[in-house]
Amino acid sequence: MNRLIANAPLKGIIPPLVTPLSDNDTLDTAGLENLIERLIAGGVHGLFILGTTGEAQSISYNLRRRMIEETSRINGRRLPLLVCISDTSITESINLANIAAGCGADAVVSAPPYYYAPSQEELAGFYHDLADRLPLPLFLYNMPSHTKVSFAPGTVRRIAEHKNVIGFKDSSANAVYFQSVLTAMAGRPDFSMMVGPEEMTAEIVLMGGHGGINGGANLFPGLYVNLYHAAVAGNLEEVRRLQKIVMLISTTLYTVGKYGSSYLKGVKCALGLLGVCNDHLAAPCYKFEEPEKERIREALNHLQFTIRPFTI
Amino acid sequence: MNRLIANAPLKGIIPPLVTPLSDNDTLDTAGLENLIERLIAGGVHGLFILGTTGEAQSISYNLRRRMIEETSRINGRRLPLLVCISDTSITESINLANIAAGCGADAVVSAPPYYYAPSQEELAGFYHDLADRLPLPLFLYNMPSHTKVSFAPGTVRRIAEHKNVIGFKDSSANAVYFQSVLTAMAGRPDFSMMVGPEEMTAEIVLMGGHGGINGGANLFPGLYVNLYHAAVAGNLEEVRRLQKIVMLISTTLYTVGKYGSSYLKGVKCALGLLGVCNDHLAAPCYKFEEPEKERIREALNHLQFTIRPFTI
């Protein structure tokens, strides 16, 4: 039986891996190995690839296939593997899911098609068709800033009636919305409710959510894992102490420049500076050069001193 | 010394009072008395009038003055009184603040001018000028869905350097944003950090915020007060139990029809059905008639059964 279904709901910290690149068309495989070992050593609860942080939309299908294959090989089934198959074409999403299944992935994740903004009715129809044709369980992924559409809470509930749909990742940052979906899914204790933004992981876990698919965990996996455990234990003092560090990361590493992609540039730049992997970003994003790089270096120095105990 | 400054930061549940109306131009004074007594009996920590829930923008200046005078008279300084003075004209905002001061209010609250969307630089300039000319301490009020502009965290910090600026109310519903402002204001423990949406009050209190200016407290003040105390005490089990009721209110009373103002219509309709005050809404909003009213009646019946222990 599928590990995720057997242990539902999925919980904890699942880093959305960056895709280490040497250039627009080449995977930095050594960097990917470093990254995965770092994450596993940090105690994370799963691996999530080819999401927004993974620049999936910016790289070719061949490279997405490579990323699935290499991650699967390096991971070797040590952790549950989730593969994001978001695409504008249902056919290409299914192609990616079949590749993921062939490589032994545990689940797929899908944000709504992001060119034509579908209605709620069309969303429900699309995901019903998709879930029917997938070889793996499915997480829904709400990412309205990028897809221009948000799953209504009732639409999540309706789609989740399909047995293949096992969880939800919300990257809206909207706390009222997350609570509304949590309420809509209250009758489904096996359904995993995760958030994207690490700045709100602690609070949603305190309120009954299941964890975070947090980009910062690429950098400091142990920090987010400890934050998660503190929240699960209801240790508010520790939660607030760790949250301060999380916010220090958020307000220094992710805000350099005024790009829509400052977060992504910051994470990859920091990974490069930490020696984990190449800092190349695929077009239309471009990596930080000096002097932005220097600002990341300084922030990182300050951070590493602060969070040493949590870094692996 | 001003009560709010002496006891800073302001904490707890501060209901944003509806403005009970007999028609577009007439205050329902008896309804206002019922409402205020209900709130005080429910244990709330202050009164907030003429905000978004108070339909301030829809009523005339004469009526706003009446609302300030009558609330002040009925309250009789039993609770701190905050008066919202949001306006598109700085002159009219100051006029309202002077009326509030003359009536013994404790603080004023201001959302950015909502016709021309100012830049961050202009926001900082506007609030510096305003704070200089106000007779009372000032809360900033972030309400981007209505004002088209959001205070950047750095702008809040910059404006808050003025000694008259003592707190912040965020109605963005964005948890990452709220954490960012909390981080920007970390050096100011006397600065009050409140949220508007009741659906997220518990979680921001768990994370170190100070409370909620929650519209549902017009209806069931005791429920929100209990939720606040449970969060302050770190009693997660009780928080989650009460949060379920809060979400039941949110997902039934506030979602009838598909209006931008479904929340406002729902609150006033429910207050009318509870016998607290008239359910008239000022143009351009219009009160629920049947069959929407029947849906509110049903939701309310179900709710009153559920939350009896919390209703006063």
Next chain:
Amino acid sequence: MNRLIANAPLKGIIPPLVTPLSDNDTLDTAGLENLIERLIAGGVHGLFILGTTGEAQSISYNLRRRMIEETSRINGRRLPLLVCISDTSITESINLANIAAGCGADAVVSAPPYYYAPSQEELAGFYHDLADRLPLPLFLYNMPSHTKVSFAPGTVRRIAEHKNVIGFKDSSANAVYFQSVLTAMAGRPDFSMMVGPEEMTAEIVLMGGHGGINGGANLFPGLYVNLYHAAVAGNLEEVRRLQKIVMLISTTLYTVGKYGSSYLKGVKCALGLLGVCNDHLAAPCYKFEEPEKERIREALNHLQFTIRPFTI
């Protein structure tokens, strides 16, 4: 009989006058006289006050009343006078309309209430109530960037069934939308269809629209009047020649800084430099200081050379 109803539809160039200010609370009356004489000498077809260009929302009600009285006095019924009464409160809108009627204005203009965004149904209800209570004919004013709501074409038609509703000003800049409203109102040849943005006045007149309420006409009234006449005459060569100058104004005077209000700052700065009136802007906008002022000065020098024949 009302001049506008007798000569419907209103046509031509109707400048939306800036409100000349000495400071936030004081009208620059001498500047207003200069401005009105300049506009009349330039051949414009009416005067429009207290619109978006007139900063109505930023100034007090006393000052709005002063602006109505002084404009009416200076104009002395030489040109049709339209007074914008946009407000968030229907009561205050009617108060302003009554002042306008008392001063001999010919019509009022109203954009939707801009704090709570009404539904189309609520818009129709609001304008039915308003039109019933107005002492003067009404123009609808579509300004979605500022009011957050757009009149659906069918809503315009529905509201225009009221005999007091005589025209429409569209500031959306959306050519498809304008054509859709034109189509919806095709059966009403007496109904005036105007646009706000001067960059599109020529093309909508070529297509059958009636004219422009164009901010640049504060500066160079003769230019826009000539452009209008060329378009009415179907003189495409002259239209394109003059349009180049209109675009030169738009792309130099209105784009200094990256403010939402760069247009407004540019117009007032240029009027100050031309010696017409004071360049003060009411909060939350602030006038250009050097070096922005220098950029306006240079653009203006270049422009005056180019458009000398059209300047009065």
Next chain:
Amino acid sequence: MNRLIANAPLKGIIPPLVTPLSDNDTLDTAGLENLIERLIAGGVHGLFILGTTGEAQSISYNLRRRMIEETSRINGRRLPLLVCISDTSITESINLANIAAGCGADAVVSAPPYYYAPSQEELAGFYHDLADRLPLPLFLYNMPSHTKVSFAPGTVRRIAEHKNVIGFKDSSANAVYFQSVLTAMAGRPDFSMMVGPEEMTAEIVLMGGHGGINGGANLFPGLYVNLYHAAVAGNLEEVRRLQKIVMLISTTLYTVGKYGSSYLKGVKCALGLLGVCNDHLAAPCYKFEEPEKERIREALNHLQFTIRPFTI
């Protein structure tokens, strides 16, 4: 020499072809033949495939390749062929361009990557890189409602410095914006300036633009061609007469249901009813069923009577 470069700027009516589909993965080749013959008989000036109307994002890469090959075969170089290569991955865009070049296409067209919204700086970098690597001349395609980003006029000018960049298609519907780009490109008479929305083709041609990439031309090519010629000739009476029919199409065929894709559903449904091609839409859009289909049928009957002289 490339036909488009030799005859620059490209002018006239270039229909954005629908992609006739039997199901999500199968081209309706017979329908495509009907469609292309209909368009050529209608006198259009070129063919544009795999744009927004062509549902390119919703179909697989294999199917996009098929559509390029079949269109090229059927067209047989009778008309200039433009192939849209919009993608989120620069690599896949180049792959599509190479296929297009191999099939004898005349130019490619590209809207910005539509998952991550690039900054203006990143847009310029992206298009410089892309233009360098393309085997064919490039049109830029502005489609902010779908891509979340708009080319600033200065960015168009900057990108157009590359010799491979020969034109611009604007689907923003914003007349001020189009005039601003026209002004920015005034020094480049060989640069083609086209609009997407057919409702504004006539007016931009009257003002000096070059034509329209108009979806309605799939249905009634002769109508749009006649409208274009009337505008070029400056025959305002004929322009307004034909524009009424264009608006009748727009306000009846494209407004059934309240979908973001009502236009697309309407065009394909009407093509099906006219016997041109299958009406299937690829997920996440779904074709009209009864009773919407009946509304299209009625509108079409009314239209065919009205526009008989223009239909081929």
